[in-house]
Amino acid sequence: MSVELIRIDRQGVCIIALKGRLDSANVGDIERGVSHLFMQPGDKAVVDLERLDYISSAGLRLMLMLAKRAQHTGGRFMLCALAPPVREVFEISGFLKILETRPNTDAALDSIG
Amino acid sequence: MNRGPSAPARIESAGRQADRRSLSWLEPSVRLSGLLSFSRKYLLIGVVVVLALGALSFPLVQGLRHELAVAERERLGLRAVLSATELLADLVRQRDVPQGGQSAVSGPAALDERLLALSQQPFTRRAGETAARQLTEAWQLARGLGAADSNPQRFAAYNAVVNPLLTLIQSSAQDHRLNVDPELDATVNALTVRLPQVLDMLGKHSTALAMGSAELAPFAFSAQVVLTEALPALAEATAQLRSVYPNARNLEPLLQALQTGIFAQLDAADKIVDRQPAGPELTALARANQARALELIRAKNLAADEYLKGRIDGLIRSQWVVGLLLVVALAAIAYLFAGIYVSTLRSLNRLSRGTADFCAGRLDARIRVETRDELVDVARNFNTMAEEFERLLGLIREQNESRERELSEQVRARTAELAETNAQLSAAAHRVQEELALARDMQRALLPQEFPGGDDWQVYGVMRPARELGGDFYDMLTLPDGRTGVLVADVSGKGVAAAFFMAVSRTVLLDLAASGRPPAEVLARANDLLCQRNPMQLFITVFYAIYDQASGRIEYASGGHPAPLVRRADGRVVELPSVFDVALAVMPDLDYVTLHDRLGPGEAMLMYTDGVTEAFEPNGEAFGNQRLQDWLARSRTDEDAQAMVGHLVAEVSAFVAGAEASDDLTCLILSRARGELAMPVPPSVPMTNKVLLLEYSLPTQLPEIERLADAVSAALPDRPDLAFSANLCLEELITNIITHGLKGRSDCIIRVRMSISVEWLEIILKDDAPPFDPFRSAPEPDLDLDLANRPIGGLGVHLVKALMDDARAYYDGSGNLIVLLKTVRQPAAAARPA
Numbered sequence: 001m002s003v004e005l006i007r008i009d010r011q012g013v014c015i016i017a018l019k020g021r022l023d024s025a026n027v028g029d030i031e032r033g034v035s036h037l038f039m040q041p042g043d044k045a046v047v048d049l050e051r052l053d054y055i056s057s058a059g060l061r062l063m064l065m066l067a068k069r070a071q072h073t074g075g076r077f078m079l080c081a082l083a084p085p086v087r088e089v090f091e092i093s094g095f096l097k098i099l100e101t102r103p104n105t106d107a108a109l110d111s112i113g
Numbered sequence: 114m115n116r117g118p119s120a121p122a123r124i125e126s127a128g129r130q131a132d133r134r135s136l137s138w139l140e141p142s143v144r145l146s147g148l149l150s151f152s153r154k155y156l157l158i159g160v161v162v163v164l165a166l167g168a169l170s171f172p173l174v175q176g177l178r179h180e181l182a183v184a185e186r187e188r189l190g191l192r193a194v195l196s197a198t199e200l201l202a203d204l205v206r207q208r209d210v211p212q213g214g215q216s217a218v219s220g221p222a223a224l225d226e227r228l229l230a231l232s233q234q235p236f237t238r239r240a241g242e243t244a245a246r247q248l249t250e251a252w253q254l255a256r257g258l259g260a261a262d263s264n265p266q267r268f269a270a271y272n273a274v275v276n277p278l279l280t281l282i283q284s285s286a287q288d289h290r291l292n293v294d295p296e297l298d299a300t301v302n303a304l305t306v307r308l309p310q311v312l313d314m315l316g317k318h319s320t321a322l323a324m325g326s327a328e329l330a331p332f333a334f335s336a337q338v339v340l341t342e343a344l345p346a347l348a349e350a351t352a353q354l355r356s357v358y359p360n361a362r363n364l365e366p367l368l369q370a371l372q373t374g375i376f377a378q379l380d381a382a383d384k385i386v387d388r389q390p391a392g393p394e395l396t397a398l399a400r401a402n403q404a405r406a407l408e409l410i411r412a413k414n415l416a417a418d419e420y421l422k423g424r425i426d427g428l429i430r431s432q433w434v435v436g437l438l439l440v441v442a443l444a445a446i447a448y449l450f451a452g453i454y455v456s457t458l459r460s461l462n463r464l465s466r467g468t469a470d471f472c473a474g475r476l477d478a479r480i481r482v483e484t485r486d487e488l489v490d491v492a493r494n495f496n497t498m499a500e501e502f503e504r505l506l507g508l509i510r511e512q513n514e515s516r517e518r519e520l521s522e523q524v525r526a527r528t529a530e531l532a533e534t535n536a537q538l539s540a541a542a543h544r545v546q547e548e549l550a551l552a553r554d555m556q557r558a559l560l561p562q563e564f565p566g567g568d569d570w571q572v573y574g575v576m577r578p579a580r581e582l583g584g585d586f587y588d589m590l591t592l593p594d595g596r597t598g599v600l601v602a603d604v605s606g607k608g609v610a611a612a613f614f615m616a617v618s619r620t621v622l623l624d625l626a627a628s629g630r631p632p633a634e635v636l637a638r639a640n641d642l643l644c645q646r647n648p649m650q651l652f653i654t655v656f657y658a659i660y661d662q663a664s665g666r667i668e669y670a671s672g673g674h675p676a677p678l679v680r681r682a683d684g685r686v687v688e689l690p691s692v693f694d695v696a697l698a699v700m701p702d703l704d705y706v707t708l709h710d711r712l713g714p715g716e717a718m719l720m721y722t723d724g725v726t727e728a729f730e731p732n733g734e735a736f737g738n739q740r741l742q743d744w745l746a747r748s749r750t751d752e753d754a755q756a757m758v759g760h761l762v763a764e765v766s767a768f769v770a771g772a773e774a775s776d777d778l779t780c781l782i783l784s785r786a787r788g789e790l791a792m793p794v795p796p797s798v799p800m801t802n803k804v805l806l807l808e809y810s811l812p813t814q815l816p817e818i819e820r821l822a823d824a825v826s827a828a829l830p831d832r833p834d835l836a837f838s839a840n841l842c843l844e845e846l847i848t849n850i851i852t853h854g855l856k857g858r859s860d861c862i863i864r865v866r867m868s869i870s871v872e873w874l875e876i877i878l879k880d881d882a883p884p885f886d887p888f889r890s891a892p893e894p895d896l897d898l899d900l901a902n903r904p905i906g907g908l909g910v911h912l913v914k915a916l917m918d919d920a921r922a923y924y925d926g927s928g929n930l931i932v933l934l935k936t937v938r939q940p941a942a943a944a945r946p947a
Contacts, residue, residue, distance in 0.1 A: 025815040057908040
């Protein structure tokens with residue numbers, strides 16, 4: 001599998017850093033890795049995409065699902081450090097309108113409250 | 114009164130008029146009384162009564178006072194007369210004193226004063242004044258007499274004094290109104306005329322006889338006459354006096370004595386008339402008689418005076434009595450009035466208080482008036498009225514209460530009834546709703562759920578009823594010869610009746626169509642059958658076409674139905690040429706006409722009912738035929754029939770904007786694909802210096818995509834951006850093919866070929882799966898939906914279309930071919946391929 005998931009907890013926020021490529025083949029594994037998020041109300045999570053080289057619609061779907069779960073449970077969900085090609089994919093799909101992104105993890109932690 | 118009231122009223126008013134006329138003279142007083150308050154009325158009466166009494170008693174009192182004054186004056190007169198008479202007596206004695214007897218000087222001197230005083234009294238009559246003057250003059254003369262004068266001269270001189278004095282006495286009596294006193298007139302006569310005369314005469318008689326002079330003899334004679342004549346008058350006077358003053362018991366004896374004396378004197382005179390001058394016995398008799406006369410005078414005077422005193426007392430008493438009576442009368446009247454006033458006032462107060470109490474709401478207030486006057490009637494009437502009123506009010510209240518109770522009872526009962534009825538109605542409505550829902554489901558079940566299609570053609574339709582149940586329907590059937598029949602129909606009306614007829618018509622039409630007969634024959638036979646089965650006199654418009662999918666030819670007939678619209682290959686929209694035959698079930702034995710046409714590749718036929726064109730928006734504008742044609746013209750040739758139907762429904766819904774549907778909306782689209790069976794046509798784009806970069810066979814398993822990605826990245830080392838886009842598109846398309854086109858089969862191969870030229874990067878995918886166009890199958894994602902509404906799926910194809918400048922899919926008979934083109938130039942501003 002060409003994707004890695006690293007989980008760090010800082011200031012009460014769960015930071016998920018993804019490394020490699022997120023496609024339809026491995027999206028299932030990542031989904032399992034984040035299944036604990038937004039199970040309780042008020043969870044806060046940041047997905048760090050600095051080291052993610054590639055994302056397809058499967059990955060987009062996963063981010064959308066996380067964002068919807070966060071909304072339902074009153075949590076906060078943010079992405080940060082999107083690489084330009086990855087950012088372009090989010091943009092084309094219109095996801096930048098509905099997901100919050102920040103340049104880096106610190107900015108995301110500041111904003112997430 | 115010119116109006117004509119009812120008879121009793123007229124009599125009443127006439128009576129009132131009569132009253133008014135008879136009492137009209139009383140009006141001023143009545144009006145005055147009306148102006149005054151109660152106490153003022155009584156005050157007025159009181160004042161009037163007092164004035165009246167005063168006016169009546171005043172003359173009385175005045176009279177009494179007058180009489181009192183008169184009596185007092187008479188008393189004064191008596192005294193004056195007495196003093197004058199005493200003076201007379203003295204004077205007479207003086208006259209009778211023989212010359213040389215008593216001192217002639219001192220005697221008269223004593224009389225000076227008295228005579229002077231007497232003569233100086235005021236006399237009201239001329240006679241008195243004259244007499245007074247004469248008296249004075251005569252006395253002067255008499256005083257001037259000396260010893261030289263003879264007796265007869267002296268006698269005459271004194272007579273000259275005596276006579277005026279006698280007159281004065283009478284004048285005095287007159288002045289003092291003694292002579293007009295009816296009860297004392299005889300007495301006064303006696304006192305002022307007779308007795309003084311008697312005094313005088315007694316003296317004259319004796320003196321004349323004593324002087325023995327022949328010239329004085331007549332005096333004696335006249336004296337005798339006077340004396341004799343005087344006695345009856347004196348007796349009468351005495352009798353009068355006795356009668357008015359019985360206490361004067363001494364009068365008669367005195368008179369008797371005088372009478373006796375006078376007789377004696379006269380007798381004595383008779384005896385000596387022939388002789389020489391009378392002796393002293395006559396003089397003594399005369400003197401004695403004079404004394405008796407004087408005594409009688411005094412007694413009478415006293416008696417008269419007493420009598421007058423008595424009268425005065427009586428008058429005074431009368432005065433007091435009158436005064437007392439007046440006071441008593443006034444007091445009595447005042448008392449009575451006060452009583453009446455208070456009583457009336459009390460009654461009135463009671464009346465007014467009682468009525469006021471009653472008006473203030475104390476309905477048990479009654480007026481108690483204990484008097485016997487008319488106010489009692491008022492009180493009684495009021496009490497009766499109040500009684501009645503209270504009773505009536507009580508009755509009304511009772512009635513009201515009982516009616517209220519009744520009403521509330523009725524209301525309760527009615528409410529319960531209503532509630533029950535409501536419940537029943539609502540249950541019934543509920544049942545009806547359920548039945549209708551069931552019916553709708555049944556009707557929907559009648560409509561075809563599956564749509565036929567072929568390699569290059571599709572049919573899709575929809576019917577949206579205006580109410581729960583609709584009267585429109587569509588249907589498709591495969592004919593024995595393999596052709597497809599399509600049918601669209603519209604029953605007149607909507608709702609349950611139309612739905613029933615729709616079911617019947619459908620059965621008839623499908624049955625006839627299934628025989629494979631030509632459309633006109635189908636319609637004609639259906640018409641005849643439906644005319645028989647039409648109790649509600651409904652009718653139905655029908656369009657029936659038979660489509661030959663091999664050639665694209667259609668033969669069709671319509672009965673009263675709007676002509677379908679056809680979008681031709683060049684994008685024009687035309688109406689299918691139609692003959693407008695009559696709708697079915699109107700009348701039997703009608704002929705219909707079959708027409709022919711052809712549906713070419715990329716063309717689509719839209720069959721519809723008037724529920725589409727006659728969909729009204731809130732302001733009343735209809736969707737209309739033009740708008741429908743415009744919409745069809747805008748539709749894309751690569752859209753499948755289902756998508757088109759969906760779009761049309763959405764378009765009409767948006768137009769109607771929530772207004773209530775007026776008719777069932779039905780549309781059926783038969784579309785023929787573009788030349789799918791044709792060989793793949795490469796896009797006519799300039800590809801200069803085309804170089805093959807990659808040729809890869811990919812097993813249809815998802816993890817293999819990653820390996821392809823590495824190969825693609827390796828083939829584009831200096832264009833990582835192109836590699837990213839290419840890989841993304843490849844992953845999306847391949848995932849789609851594997852998941853949807855191959856339905857998950859993992860044993861197929863997808864061949865990927867990537868080439869580059871100066872202008873374009875070209876990627877070709879080839880599989881050997883059944884025809885599957887990923888670009889047609891996926892709905893466009895709505896990129897503007899918010900997080901909550903954004904669906905999870907539909908992204909992949911969108912990404913491909915966005916990242917690639919051109920993306921087409923073909924089916925070349927053995928499998929699908931996908932050709933992607935991306936411009937190489939940065940930034941991409943190249944012409945899009947045709």
